[in-house]
Amino acid sequence: MKDQIEVTKQYVQSLLLNERTGHDWYHIERVTKLAHYIAEREGANLFIVKMAALLHDLADDKVAADEESGLKQVVDWLKSQEIPFEDQQKILSIITTISFKGGNGSPVESLEAKVVQDADRLDALGAIGIARTFVYAGAKGDPMYDPTIDVRDKMTKEEYRHGKSSAIHHFYEKLLKLRGLMNTKTGKQLANERHEQLKQFLKTFFQEWDVKF
Numbered sequence: 424m425k426d427q428i429e430v431t432k433q434y435v436q437s438l439l440l441n442e443r444t445g446h447d448w449y450h451i452e453r454v455t456k457l458a459h460y461i462a463e464r465e466g467a468n469l470f471i472v473k474m475a476a477l478l479h480d481l482a483d484d485k486v487a488a489d490e491e492s493g494l495k496q497v498v499d500w501l502k503s504q505e506i507p508f509e510d511q512q513k514i515l516s517i518i519t520t521i522s523f524k525g526g527n528g529s530p531v532e533s534l535e536a537k538v539v540q541d542a543d544r545l546d547a548l549g550a551i552g553i554a555r556t557f558v559y560a561g562a563k564g565d566p567m568y569d570p571t572i573d574v575r576d577k578m579t580k581e582e583y584r585h586g587k588s589s590a591i592h593h594f595y596e597k598l599l600k601l602r603g604l605m606n607t608k609t610g611k612q613l614a615n616e617r618h619e620q621l622k623q624f625l626k627t628f629f630q631e632w633d634v635k636f
């Protein structure tokens with residue numbers, strides 16, 4: 424069991440080493456550690472949680488050529504590792520349901536899915552979350568802030584991915600909503616501190632934006 428996790432770690436690391444959209448190997452490593460911590464406290468199955476955390480971004484449409492081929496890659500990997508069919512299904516169902524997608528993702532069901540989703544969301548909060556947002560916006564060609572763009576409340580997945588936005592807009596369109604969407608008690612506790620970091624950052628950002636003496 425330990426070996427399958429170790430080999431999967433190396434596989435994912437080799438695939439994501441040059442990723443530049445905020446889904447690099449270190450994101451996966453942090454999410455896997457956070458998921459492990461939450462899983463222990465919530466009594467979730469550690470093997471399923473760690474495997475899903477390690478593989479969770481490979482089928483993301485920002486990382487893979489498309490979701491379908493990304494998912495096939497994960498399926499092939501799980502088969503090659505001789506993971507029991509039932510576990511394969513559990514891991515795949517987590518990977519396909521946890522993404523935010525502008526608030527349009529389907530609700531997650533299993534405890535293990537809730538844990539991995541919380542861990543992924545925590546990495547979008549706090550100082551790391553702030554840094555990832557600016558890296559992502561830069562890679563997408565979005566400005567750090569544009570006061571002429573409206574903040575979108577409801578949006579389709581397509582609008583979320585390709586509409587006009589800015590890094591600061593992303594705080595209002597997603598990041599500040601995450602604390603209220605956490606699934607587990609442990610996840611909520613960890614989100615509180617990171618949420619405060621976002622608010623503090625925005626406060627200082629706007630103070631400096633409106634230069635006043």
Ligand code: ADP
Pocket residue numbers: 444445446483485522523524525546547552555556557559560565583588589590593597598
């Ligand atoms: P999703 O939840 O939609 O799958 P991800 O979590 O995969 O998005 O996004 C990766 C990182 O980039 C996260 O930290 C996320 O908050 C950030 N991000 C996603 N979309 C944007 C955007 N339009 N502008 C700035 N940052 C973004």
Ligand code: NI
Pocket residue numbers: 446450454479480543
């Ligand atoms: Ni992720």
